[in-house]
Amino acid sequence: MKLGFVAFPKPPEDYLDFAVEHGFEHMEIDLFGPQQWLGRFHSNRILSLRRQLEERGLTVSFHAPYTLNLADFVPEIRAANVRYVERLLNVACELGAKWATVHPGYGIGIPTLEWVRSKAVDGLKHSLDRLLPIAEKLQVPIALENLNPSQPKSEIVFLLDSVKEVNQLLNEYDSPALKICLDVGHAEVADGFPAFWSAVKGRCVAMHIHDNDCHIDLHLVPGNGSINWREIFAILRKDEFKGVLNVELFLDEHKAAAKKFLDSILGELQKDEE
Numbered sequence: 001m002k003l004g005f006v007a008f009p010k011p012p013e014d015y016l017d018f019a020v021e022h023g024f025e026h027m028e029i030d031l032f033g034p035q036q037w038l039g040r041f042h043s044n045r046i047l048s049l050r051r052q053l054e055e056r057g058l059t060v061s062f063h064a065p066y067t068l069n070l071a072d073f074v075p076e077i078r079a080a081n082v083r084y085v086e087r088l089l090n091v092a093c094e095l096g097a098k099w100a101t102v103h104p105g106y107g108i109g110i111p112t113l114e115w116v117r118s119k120a121v122d123g124l125k126h127s128l129d130r131l132l133p134i135a136e137k138l139q140v141p142i143a144l145e146n147l148n149p150s151q152p153k154s155e156i157v158f159l160l161d162s163v164k165e166v167n168q169l170l171n172e173y174d175s176p177a178l179k180i181c182l183d184v185g186h187a188e189v190a191d192g193f194p195a196f197w198s199a200v201k202g203r204c205v206a207m208h209i210h211d212n213d214c215h216i217d218l219h220l221v222p223g224n225g226s227i228n229w230r231e232i233f234a235i236l237r238k239d240e241f242k243g244v245l246n247v248e249l250f251l252d253e254h255k256a257a258a259k260k261f262l263d264s265i266l267g268e269l270q271k272d273e274e
Contacts, residue, residue: 001236002026003262005247005255006063006208011035012049020056022256023263026244027058028101028206031088032065038088046094053096059244061143061206062092062100070127071105071120071159081105082127085142086134093138098244099205100135101143101181104159104169117157121169124159128173135177143181143205144169146196148189148217163191163199170203183208183248188227189217194235201239208248209258221254222247223261233265237273 004026007015012029019027031038053060064085072078085102092100105127107120128142135142146166147158160166166180180200184207187196197204211225212218222229247258 001241002244003259004028004244006030009033009250016052016056018252019058022259024259025058026060026246028061028063028246030063038084038091041091046091050095059098060095061097062088064088064100064102066103068103069105070102071107071123073107073119073123078123078127082130085131089135089138089140092140097140099141099143099179101145101206103147104144106159107157108155110155120157120159128178132173132175132177136175141177141179141205143179145181145183145208146186148186161190163195166196167199179203179205181206181208184227184232185210185212185217185219188212188214193232197235204243206244206246209245209262210248219249221249222258229265233269237269
């Protein structure tokens with residue numbers, strides 16, 4: 001396992017020395033902030049950033065903006081989102097990124113209407129049918145992220161918020177370009193990490209790491225919530241997970257604190273095995 005972090009809110013170039021200083025091995029570039037908007041990754045910047053990452057021994061991935069909706073009900077809007085991901089995959093290929101993390105999307109409507117979710121799932125599948133052949137050609141997998149369940153009575157229906165829906169989608173698509181980024185915090189407020197891990201461990205390339213009270217998605221520093229990290233990491237070591245654990249926190253001091261905490265848990269487990 002590698003330990004990494006989601007590079008946000010500053011530009012990725014500003015995190016290079018931070019990554020080395022704190023012993024991170026991977027950086028996931030979040031494209032939500034203005035300085036990370038996809039259009040700002042011109043050829044010269046990509047070449048320079050790729051060189052700087054390689055010099056520091058860092059691997060890299062991208063995180064598409066969380067507002068992206070590959071499941072949008074309106075075909076014209078959904079097509080624009082698909083074109084965005086097409087461009088993202090090409091930039092990722094140029095940068096040498098290992099994958100692109102993408103939220104599956106959401107439906108909007110009265111939550112008691114079952115067709116809201118089913119129509120959104122259909123939209124996501126239309127998008128994947130277009131994008132997966134491109135991802136396969138470029139050899140940049142799309143890592144769909146499981147989302148947290150929306151709050152009761154919310155008119156937003158998040159996709160892949162249950163093990164059942166994740167299983168259904170993975171069973172339908174056997175493309176080597178479709179992977180999973182398992183968000184541990186989101187999993188713990190839904191069906192729980194063990195259940196999600198059983199469903200995705202054969203396709204999981206990375207995880208998002210943050211803590212919560214196991215009821216609400218809070219993005220706390222690991223160790224400051226209720227998630228049993230020792231149990232989770234014991235499972236990952238047992239199953240020989242080779243992917244990346246990306247700390248997903250806003251403040252730099254929280255990123256560093258999370259790295260220190262995770263190192264301590266992994267160190268304890270290693271001693272127990274010796």
